[in-house]
Amino acid sequence: MSVSETQHGYIQRKDDYLKRLRRIEGQARGLQRMVEEEQYCIDILTQVSAMTKALHAVSLGLLEEHLGHCVVGAARSSDEEAEQKVTEAMDAIARLVRS
Numbered sequence: 001m002s003v004s005e006t007q008h009g010y011i012q013r014k015d016d017y018l019k020r021l022r023r024i025e026g027q028a029r030g031l032q033r034m035v036e037e038e039q040y041c042i043d044i045l046t047q048v049s050a051m052t053k054a055l056h057a058v059s060l061g062l063l064e065e066h067l068g069h070c071v072v073g074a075a076r077s078s079d080e081e082a083e084q085k086v087t088e089a090m091d092a093i094a095r096l097v098r099s
Helices: 009-036 041-077 079-098
Strands: none
Touching: 009 041, 041 079
16 A cells, blocks of 8 residues: 555544644634724734744644655655655645745
């Protein structure tokens, strides 16, 4: 069975990720409410920063899972699969760094 046919590495912590994402969703609704209520700009920016940090934490966790599960599994499978997974990881890291 190839890595692409196995479960994703984050599956063991899926509930944790969903809990974090629901919290982030609540933060987004809170931000919308703050804008609707015309609250102070700095207070809104503070909440944007908190939400951004939360998203980065989820991203880094998923990246760690990908490296530890998908990339390692691909490396055990074949050089070609390993190269593909490393490229995917590098592209994801580049996107995170730019964000």
